[in-house]
Amino acid sequence: MNLELISKQIVDGLGGEKNISNLTNCMTRVRATVKDKALVNITELQDIDGVIGVVEDSTIQVVVGPGKSRKIGDYINQNYKFNSESSSNDKDYVAENKEKRKQNDNKFKQALKKVANIFVPLIPAIIAAGLCNGIAGYFTNTYAAQGITEIPIWITFLQTIGNGLFGYLAIFVGINSAKEFGATEGLGGMIGAITISANIDTISQMLGLFNADNRLNSILISGKGGIIGVIVSVAILAFIEKRVRKVMPDVFDNILTPLISILLTCMITIFIIMPASGFVSDGIMKVLETLIMTEGPMAIVGGFILSASFLPLLMVGLHHGLIPFYVLQLESTGSITLFPILCMAGAGQIGAAFAIYLRAKGRNEKLRNVIRASLPVGLLGIGEPLLYGVTLPLGTPFITASIAGGFAGAFASYMKVASIAYGPAGLTAIPIMLPDKMLYYFLSLCIAYVLGFLFTYFFAVPKGIDEY
Incomplete structure (x- = not known):
């Protein structure tokens, strides 16, 4: 693969670097956000040697296959300069087609796109952690079947790697959600960490929301609502933070804006979002149980x-x-x-x-x-x-x-x-x-x-x- 040539051909097919406002990649695709879709030559993109296909939605997705997408994406970002601001030449086009894009990009599709943007960057880590847990789990069960109770250190090592992601996934989701919704990334990570804190159980017990007989039936417990709650909470964080920043004097912005934003969001998260999203999560699980987790x-x-x-x-x-x-x-x-x-x-x-x-x-x-x-x-x-x-x-x-x-x-x-x-x-x-x-x-x-x-x-x- 001639990396320089295919990258240039993709940029040209997308209407040139001045027409590209942002370019990223996933496992198999180079995803470009363009200013003027009329300048994109889909046929030219499809005819590029090494391009498998092109998908159009709110972005232009050029499918090039695994491995290649990362190399091409990195090369283009390193060697081309993009400007997210619309130039005077494309302002008329943007205004003219704004309503059309809104109609095509329905809210459901926009929501799924946001979810994808939150999770796609985590896929390499998910794969690595999943394989580590899988290998560790297989040998743990094999040793247990043989009556071996002492787990070798290399299995513990693999479990540590796997749990490094899955044990703290809420934090990673919180950070990526903050990027997507426009909140401070550190505060988004804090929201994720708070939802899995053991102190949530203590708060639940103090308020009489904890079910001692069956912890899972509690109105509020650590992890209640899962990542659904984290995503919703970070969206609320972004909403609050932006509005607090608008009215906050500059001299106090760095100190008071994050404090007020996290306090307000955490109160909403713990007492409203976590119980509510827990109810939604339980409902989704019941649907899955009906479809694929029942007998017969x-x-x-x-x-x-x-x-x-x-x-x-x-x-x-x-x-x-x-x-x-x-x-x-x-x-x-x-x-x-x-x-x-x-x-x-x-x-x-x-x-x-x-x-x-x-x-x-x-x-x-x-x-x-x-x-x-x-x-x-x-x-x-x-x-x-x-x-x-x-x-x-x-x-x-x-x-x-x-x-x-x-x-x-x-x-x-x-x-x-x-x-x-x-x-x-x-x-x-x-x-x-x-x-x-x-x-x-x-x-x-x-x-x-x-x-x-x-x-x-x-x-x-x-x-x-x-x-x-």
């Missing part, structure tokens, strides 16, 4: 629906909005069933792509080269290259892959497959599954691979495969 047919139906509908979310980049549900399950039950179910959608693509690979032999070598390059990372859980390079452009394989993933998700749900973390998907997620569920997870993947292949090979090869 409902678990099968719920697993199918959730997995079969995941690729459309991935297609528009809204899949990161599901991360709070993973966290909620992990906080409530100690494991996650939703994550492995949704992993099956990407596995369905593997089978579908392999079917297309065989059927395209002697007919379309360019398509076979795309599949050959995308399959390895697809097996490791990175589905965007196959999505934008193969299944989505061809149409019908996208449908068969989703259906195959649905059946595999139904099996995973029925067998109560669960993970102890979330992050990598595909084969790389095996270590983070509960030890007694690893085999069922692998079998679920195999079901998705096989059905994706069969459904596509026999029923969904497009007539225009030669012209792709």
